[in-house]
Amino acid sequence: MIEKELKALISLLDDPDDNIYNEVKSKLISYGDDVIPHLENAWETSFNQLLQERIENIIHFLQFNSIKKALENWKNTPNKKLLDGAIIIAKYQYPDLNENLINEYISRLTQETWLELNDNLTALEKVKVLNKIIFEIHDFTGNTKSINSPQNSYINNVIETKKGNPITLGIIYLSVCEKLGIPVYGVNVPAHFILAFSEKPNDVLFYLNVFNKGSVFFKPDIDKFLEQLKTEPKKEYYIPCSTNTIIKRLIQHLIYTYDNLGYLDKKEELTELLNILE
Numbered sequence: 001m002i003e004k005e006l007k008a009l010i011s012l013l014d015d016p017d018d019n020i021y022n023e024v025k026s027k028l029i030s031y032g033d034d035v036i037p038h039l040e041n042a043w044e045t046s047f048n049q050l051l052q053e054r055i056e057n058i059i060h061f062l063q064f065n066s067i068k069k070a071l072e073n074w075k076n077t078p079n080k081k082l083l084d085g086a087i088i089i090a091k092y093q094y095p096d097l098n099e100n101l102i103n104e105y106i107s108r109l110t111q112e113t114w115l116e117l118n119d120n121l122t123a124l125e126k127v128k129v130l131n132k133i134i135f136e137i138h139d140f141t142g143n144t145k146s147i148n149s150p151q152n153s154y155i156n157n158v159i160e161t162k163k164g165n166p167i168t169l170g171i172i173y174l175s176v177c178e179k180l181g182i183p184v185y186g187v188n189v190p191a192h193f194i195l196a197f198s199e200k201p202n203d204v205l206f207y208l209n210v211f212n213k214g215s216v217f218f219k220p221d222i223d224k225f226l227e228q229l230k231t232e233p234k235k236e237y238y239i240p241c242s243t244n245t246i247i248k249r250l251i252q253h254l255i256y257t258y259d260n261l262g263y264l265d266k267k268e269e270l271t272e273l274l275n276i277l278e
Contacts, residue, residue, distance in 0.1 A: 131214035142211035185240030
């Protein structure tokens with residue numbers, strides 16, 4: 001019965017009367033994500049451009065609503081995982097992505113790293129192992145040619161191409177460290193994103209630049225960087241930041257890249273996502 005009703009409603013989507021269209025749209029949306037396969041099937045079997053455009057709009061509306069709910073739930077989850085947040089953001093652009101493949105890949109990176117670790121290694125030696133697995137064996141690298149491409153901010157695309165920006169490369173690195181219990185955290189430096197090896201709260205041993213294959217540096221280097229930016233040093237630029245802050249940085253960078261490209265609709269939607277985390 002429901003299937004018949006859905007077919008009847010979908011057939012009315014090309015009605016030239018906007019009032020009828022809006023009524024049909026509201027009714028279809030009330031079914032939630034379950035209506036998406038029916039809409040996709042109708043799109044594939046139709047040559048009506050207006051019908052296809054309206055179907056695309058309804059599907060996008062439903063998928064975006066799902067992203068907002070998922071991000072809200074993630075935000076309110078105790079001990080939330082960074083990778084889960086990055087996957088939610090990737091689903092904004094790739095709603096059908098296979099998150100199991102992403103989790104399996106991170107698990108493989110973790111397993112390969114674990115096999116080369118032992119309890120006698122120093123902090124620097126552990127980082128050397130991580131750098132070898134992630135940047136040498138798996139060949140992850142900073143996308144220096146297209147640093148401001150939106151694709152660098154979607155975790156599935158970064159895993160596929162092995163190229164990313166400091167935030168997504170950092171998320172991959174941090175996800176492995178999280179699974180292995182290695183005390184590496186994100187640091188919210190302006191105009192960059194770096195990692196810190198910190199065994200005690202707010203007591204950083206050294207920093208890592210994942211955009212440069214995990215190279216190690218120290219506090220005076222951050223001082224110099226902030227001086228070049230003509231930015232006043234703040235405590236938050238030197239100490240670990242929250243998981244929430246990292247995903248906010250990811251969204252902020254996407255807003256910046258889409259704004260530069262003139263995609264104002266995406267900029268507005270991503271701003272909605274950012275507001276959920278504020």
